[in-house]
Amino acid sequence: MRIHKICLSAAILAAVLMAGGCGGKAAGTAGTTASTETAEVAGTTAGVPDHSETPGAQSTSAAPGGQNTSAAPGGQVASENETVSPKNVVEAGMVPVYGTEIKDGVYPIKVDSSSSMFRITSCQLTVKDGVMSAVMATSGTGYLKLFMGTGEEAAQASEADCIPYVETADGAYTYAVPVEALDMGIDCSAFSKKKEKWYDRELVFRADSLPAEAFADGKIATAESLKLEDGVYTCEVRLGGGSGRAAVESPATLRVENKNVTATIVWGSANYDYMKVDGEKYGLAATEGNSTFEIPVTGFDWRMPVIADTIAMSQPHEIEYTLTFDSATLKRVD
Numbered sequence: 001m002r003i004h005k006i007c008l009s010a011a012i013l014a015a016v017l018m019a020g021g022c023g024g025k026a027a028g029t030a031g032t033t034a035s036t037e038t039a040e041v042a043g044t045t046a047g048v049p050d051h052s053e054t055p056g057a058q059s060t061s062a063a064p065g066g067q068n069t070s071a072a073p074g075g076q077v078a079s080e081n082e083t084v085s086p087k088n089v090v091e092a093g094m095v096p097v098y099g100t101e102i103k104d105g106v107y108p109i110k111v112d113s114s115s116s117m118f119r120i121t122s123c124q125l126t127v128k129d130g131v132m133s134a135v136m137a138t139s140g141t142g143y144l145k146l147f148m149g150t151g152e153e154a155a156q157a158s159e160a161d162c163i164p165y166v167e168t169a170d171g172a173y174t175y176a177v178p179v180e181a182l183d184m185g186i187d188c189s190a191f192s193k194k195k196e197k198w199y200d201r202e203l204v205f206r207a208d209s210l211p212a213e214a215f216a217d218g219k220i221a222t223a224e225s226l227k228l229e230d231g232v233y234t235c236e237v238r239l240g241g242g243s244g245r246a247a248v249e250s251p252a253t254l255r256v257e258n259k260n261v262t263a264t265i266v267w268g269s270a271n272y273d274y275m276k277v278d279g280e281k282y283g284l285a286a287t288e289g290n291s292t293f294e295i296p297v298t299g300f301d302w303r304m305p306v307i308a309d310t311i312a313m314s315q316p317h318e319i320e321y322t323l324t325f326d327s328a329t330l331k332r333v334d
Helices: 151-156
Strands: 105-108 111-113 120-128 131-138 143-147 173-179 186-192 198-205 231-235 237-241 252-257 260-266 272-277 280-283 292-296 304-310 317-325
Touching: 111 120, 120 198, 143 151, 143 173, 151 186, 151 198, 260 317, 272 292, 280 292
Parallel strands: none
Antiparallel strands: 105 120, 111 198, 120 131, 131 173, 143 186, 186 198, 231 252, 237 317, 252 260, 260 292, 272 280, 272 304, 304 317
């Protein structure tokens, strides 16, 4: 018997196609760059490390037949266990402020983000004919694009609905976004170039970071608009910002003179050594008891921004607060 030895050779070709929303990318296709195949390494802006999500593993599970399901509709949205715990950025007492309530112009504005991985370092708000938009810069370079909505909506949207980054001369990533209202939570999903997934955020464009003169006439009540005569008044005041543990005495005593209003603010502790209003510094008005200051009231019925310096920590530390003086509670006492 002759034994014939037969050598066999085989070649197996496989193609895996991925289809997603406006953040979807084809995987395993020719032309895929190294930056989309590997994690971004130490992307920085002005020395700040790139922040894209690190918890959890990438979705690489395959459906029967070998098809990767990570790009199915909604499949590119990071799950809760893949994200850092969000913080609440909508504070108690916030009321939405719309473009019709702001004068036309361009203003620097503070933006709070629910995620420490998506920090807004600077932002310019533009108001034109009641419509608001903003260009905001992030601390890192980890996100290719944004979608003004949830991640689920982003995964099913078209590329035209996404907002790509624009790199500045100093390497920062900026995004031009519409702004529906200030002091209101706005959904914003960011597409991570490292994880190739959408991450949900919530943004608040803070009205209290705008100057009082930015608001339309009548939006902020003043001594003049309230027709306050010279004299002494009391007024309920609400403290916002900080850690939420500080307090001020309410009602506060107000003094009106020539349409200017000065408030006596008494804190719930003796741990503050100065305050700032509109960049001007005010020292202690009393040397005994809890910290007491006399500061100008720039307006009623809005979240007036102030800064108070605390000496309760190992080193003095300035903390941002807001004071809201309720004009409906004004009472003359003299």
